[in-house]
Structures are given as structure tokens and as C-alpha cells.
Amino acid sequence: MDSLDYIIRTEHKRKRNKKAPDVVFQQLDDSEVTARIEQMISNYGIETMWVGEMRGRTLSNSFIIIDEAQNMSNKTMQMVLSRIDSSCKVVVLGVETHALGHTNA
Known part of the structure; x- marks a missing residue:
């Protein structure tokens, strides 16, 4: 859910920056973000x-x-990928320098 929160807040900031600089914007509060996340979950x-x-x-x-x-x-990883059929698109995210020290056995 953190990533959806980030996407919504970034979208809000981008739209705000395109508006006239003299327009005053209110910060998104948590209830607005939660409502938008729930809307995205149900819509998509x-x-x-x-x-x-x-x-x-x-x-x-x-x-x-x-x-x-x-x-x-x-x-x-092999188990996860074996559960995905050919009609799917897969994106794998990870940063090697953030690994927790697994042996990858």
C-alpha cells in the first residue's frame, strides 16, 4: 500500500505544480489518500x-x-514464477545492495 500512497501524493504534487503559482493548495490528508487507494483497488x-x-x-x-x-x-523465486502463466506480464523489483544476506539457496 505504501507505493500506492506514494503514487497518489506524487500525482497530486505534479498537478499542483502545473497550476498557477498564486493558487493555494491544501495538503492531502490521510483520509483522502486512503479513499483514493480504495478507489484504485476496486477500479483496477x-x-x-x-x-x-x-x-x-x-x-x-x-x-x-x-x-x-x-x-x-x-x-x-522459482516457485513464484512457476505459478504465473504466459498470459501475464511480470516486473521484478529489487536492489542488490539492500539484500538481507540470504544465501539464495
């Missing part, structure tokens, strides 16, 4: 799940973002 069918929920499921016709992948072992 966004789902979040942890790796344990992948067992026994096959994902199809989806856009999948695997975040914090640097902390996944090779075995876990």
Missing part, C-alpha cells in the same frame, strides 16, 4: 499477496509486480 482489481499465498494458485491475465525480490531465495 489490485490485489496484494505474500509468497505463501501463491502455493496452489495459478495467476493468469494479470500484471504482476514482485517487489523486494532481492530478499527472495532462488527457490522461492
Whole structure:
């Protein structure tokens, strides 16, 4: 959910910067952000799940973002990718320098 919060706040700032500089804008409060996140989840069918929920499921016709992948072992990554069929698009995100020291066994 943090990433959706970031996207909404960034979008708000970008729109604010395009307006006239003499216009006063109010900051987004948490209830506005929460409402917008809920709206995006319902409009776009966004789902979040942890790796344990992948067992026994096959994902199809989806856009999948695997975040914090640097902390996944090779075995876990293989399990996750094996649950995704060819109709999906997958983005894998991770920064090697932020790894928690897994051996990737």
C-alpha cells in the first residue's frame, strides 16, 4: 500500500505544480489518500499477496509486480514464477545492495 500512497501524493504534487503559482493548495490528508487507494483497488482489481499465498494458485491475465525480490531465495523465486502463466506480464523489483544476506539457496 505504501507505493500506492506514494503514487497518489506524487500525482497530486505534479498537478499542483502545473497550476498557477498564486493558487493555494491544501495538503492531502490521510483520509483522502486512503479513499483514493480504495478507489484504485476496486477500479483496477489490485490485489496484494505474500509468497505463501501463491502455493496452489495459478495467476493468469494479470500484471504482476514482485517487489523486494532481492530478499527472495532462488527457490522461492522459482516457485513464484512457476505459478504465473504466459498470459501475464511480470516486473521484478529489487536492489542488490539492500539484500538481507540470504544465501539464495
